[in-house]
Structures are given as C-alpha cells and as structure tokens.
C-alpha cells in the first residue's frame with residue numbers, strides 16, 4: 497500500500513516537472529520569437545548592430561554617453577535607432593516643435609501609459625487628453641498659490657534643520673565613508689510625502705529607519721520602469737496574467753502602496769481637510785472619488801521623489817571636483833546673509849538673492865539632468881523642422897543629457913562645469929527652455945520646478961556652509977542604473993567634516 501502511494505507521488509511529481517519544464521521551454525521560445533518580431537524593420541546599420549550586440553559598452557560607461565556621441569556627430573542633431581523604432585533628437589527646434597508647436601501630435605501615448613498604468617492609474621503623469629487637462633489646471637492653480645509655496649519651503653527648512661544637519665553632524669569627522677545619495681533619497685521621500693499627503697514617513701531620522709512605504713514605492717516604480725526593458729510587452733503581460741516573477745512582486749508592492757495611500761486618504765477625511773495645506777487636502781475639496789485621489793497623489797510622489805535626490809547627488813559630485821565653485825557659493829552667502837550668519841538657514845528672500853548658487857544648480861543639471869531623456873509617440877505622420885520624417889506610432893525622444901553636452905548649443909566649453917555661463921552682470925539669466933528641457937518645456941512643463949529648485953538650493957546652501965564634503969573616489973565618473981530617473985550605481989560614498997573657520 498505504502499509503495500503504491502509513493503509510486504503515485506513519484507509519478508505526479510514527474511508529470512509536474514514535465515509540465516513545468518515544457519511551459520518554461522515554450523515560454524522562452526515564445527519570448528525569443530517575440531524578440532525577433534520586435535526587431536522590425538530588420539536593420540544591419542552600424543548603430544543598430546552596436547546596440548544589439550552592446551558593443552558600445554567598450555567605449556562608453558552609460559548608454560546616454562553613447563547617444564550623446566552619436567547625436568553630436570549627426571549633422572541634424574537627430575538619429576534613428578531603427579531596431580527600436582525610436583527617433584532621438586538633441587535639436588532645440590525639434591524639441592520646441594514636439595513639446596509646443598505640434599503638442600497634440602506628440603502625446604505620451606499608450607505604450608508609456610501601459611507600463612506605469614498599474615502604479616499610477618489615471619494620475620497626471622500617466623494620462624493625455626481631457627483627464628490631463630483637468631488635473632493640470634487644478635494642480636497649476638493649487639501649486640501657484642503663495643500659501644502652498646511657503647508651506648513647501650517650511651517643510652524643506654524643517655527637514656534640513658531637524659534631520660539633515662543632525663544626521664551629517666553625527667557622521668562628521670569620522671573618516672568613514674557613507675552614501676550621500678541614500679541620504680538625499682530619504683530627504684526627498686520625507687519631503688514629498690509631507691507635501692503630498694501631510695504625512696511624515698521619517699526616513700531621515702538619525703537611525704535611518706526602513707520605511708515600508710518607501711520600500712514598496714521604490715520597488716513598484718523600479719519594476720514598472722523595468723517593464724520597458726522587456727524585449728516585448730507580451731512578455732511582462734503574460735507574466736502579469738499568470739502572476740509570476742517580477743510581475744508578482746510588482747503586484748504585491750502596488751497593493752501595499754494602495755493600502756497605505758487609502759489609509760492616509762481615509763485618515764485625512766476623518767480628521768478634516770479644509771484647513772490643511774497638503775496637496776491631498778486641497779484636491780479633496782473638488783474630488784470625491786477615492787481611487788482618483790490616490791492616483792493623482794501617487795503621480796506627485798513619483799514626479800518629485802527621485803528627481804530632487806538625483807539632482808543633489810550630481811551637484812555634490814561636481815562640487816567635489818570644483819572647490820572654486822564651493823568657495824564662490826560661500827562668498828556669495830556671506831555677502832547676502834552677512835559674515836556672522838554663516839550657519840543659519842537662508843530664508844526665502846535671501847535664497848532669491850543668491851544668483852551664483854542658482855546658476856551652479858542650473859549648471860549641474862545641464863550636465864547631469866535628473867530625467868536624462870523623455871519620449872512621446874507620434875499620433876500621425878509628420879516632418880520635424882530638421883527634415884526628419886516621423887511615421888505614425890514612432891517613439892520620439894528628446895534627450896536633455898545629450899543636449900547639455902552639445903557644442904552647437906553651449907559652445908566649445910560645453911563639457912566644463914561653469915556656473916558663470918548663466919550670469920550677466922552678476923544676475924542669473926535663464927536660457928531658452930527648449931535648449932535646456934531639464935524640466936521638460938512647453939505645455940507639459942514640470943509643475944514642481946520652482947519647488948524643486950528651492951529645495952535643492954536650500955539643501956546645497958545649508959550643507960556647503962556647515963560641512964566640507966569629500967567624495968571617497970573622486971576619479972570615478974558616475975555610472976547610471978537604468979530607470980525613470982538618473983540614479984548612480986553604488987551611490988555616492990563621501991566623507992564629511994565639520995567646516996573649520
């Protein structure tokens with residue numbers, strides 16, 4: 497009897513193994529088939545071959561550096577990666593055409609919105625047409641108000657005074673390297689959560705706690721972005737259908753984000769929202785649909801989280817290479833705030849008068865934009881100002897990273913970090929936004945631009961006036977991980993010292 501049972505178990509497990517391996521083999525072949533199909537039209541040009549065989553890696557650390565090289569060589573500043581069906585441009589006239597003149601012909605499009613749809617739902621970041629117009633109008637009105645700006649400034653100042661400075665002081669003068677990128681990511685998460693939900697996740701507290709919300713949110717955005725790396729959309733869609741692998745993890749992390757967001761919305765409704773300043777409370781005045789509210793606020797989390805952290809990380813990397821820029825920032829601060837107020841936080845008005853600091857932040861994002869490239873999809877056939885033909889459905893990408901390094905835009909010293917290029921008679925003068933689309937430009941220009949700049953300037957000023965930051969390995973140029981926002985692989989290990997006067 498016992499041996500019959502074990503025989504049965506044995507044969508069942510053999511059948512299971514057979515089915516499992518057949519499914520895996522079928523799935524792999526199917527993926528290969530889809531991958532080959534996706535390479536239409538087949539192309540054997542040098543660029544496509546180099547892309548497919550990854551031979552560009554021999555000469556470049558980052559894919560964006562290779563694109564920059566190709567775009568600089570192209571007479572029009574535009575290239576076509578045939579195997580990806582992707583036109584990439586660094587030509588400001590094309591950028592203006594796509595983002596403003598023919599805005600209606602270049603929406604984000606379905607291919608983008610399906611990738612992030614499960615995480616972002618109908619949030620502003622992920623929609624086109626009427627839904628976008630409605631949210632844009634409402635959000636522009638709210639974000640334009642003086643009260644929300646001073647609320648945002650207050651949040652940033654509190655986070656710097658009560659968490660960032662104490663944390664850096666606690667590791668100062670120890671000769672032990674720690675990751676500044678991680679600190680900035682925690683800083684940005686606390687800020688954007690307080691701003692969006694009125695909630696404090698406390699990620700930057702002295703013991704650097706693990707926040708389950710931050711972890712779930714990070715995983716959800718990373719896995720959503722990684723869908724784009726799949727050779728075909730069919731692959732992740734099948735994985736989602738069977739709830740396996742990365743799609744299973746994505747579903748679980750989105751579930752957690754949803755639960756936490758719903759809890760916050762519920763809590764806010766119960767406590768009352770009419771006298772509160774956070775974005776959620778403001779939107780609650782005009783929207784009753786809980787799911788829609790969740791979608792809107794989660795879009796803001798995604799838009800505002802890693803971008804500020806990424807901008808600050810590159811800024812401190814560049815400053816460590818350019819002590820003369822750090823000295824100029826300190827001199828300006830002493831001029832604006834007086835020599836005895838060295839360690840105070842600057843107020844809003846003083847910050848506005850620091851033109852050199854503003855120029856240094858703009859200049860660092862010229863070379864290291866937090867969003868290195870951004871794509872739209874053509875609704876109809878079209879011709880760009882430089883003569884490039886765009887077939888309906890083609891993905892078209894403008895590339896702020898490459899544009900910041902183009903000699904034809906920024907002159908022969910385009911690769912130099914020179915904040916002075918933004919100053920005329922000591923005053924900051926902005927550039928044409930289509931030459932510098934770091935915050936995008938045109939009708940969908942970033943809604944958090946002013947807030948982001950105030951946050952970055954406040955942090956940069958507070959840290960530079962109080963500490964000397966030394967990058968542990970200054971000769972190592974940043975290598976970026978793939979994702980929606982530029983993140984340095986391995987972080988930015990630094991050694992911190994209290995400044996000696």
Ligand code: HEM
Pocket residue numbers: 620621632795796799800801803804807865866867870871933934935936939940941942943944945947948949
């Ligand atoms: C240095 C920091 C930042 C940079 C470089 C940046 C850059 C960008 C870029 C390139 C886009 C266009 C993305 C696309 O359409 O695919 C965008 C959109 C957006 N950003 Fe920012 N951003 C930053 C910070 C922020 C912050 C702090 C917030 C929120 C408080 C924010 C809110 C938004 C929103 C809501 C959109 C969507 C606008 C629309 O679709 O109409 N951003 N941003």
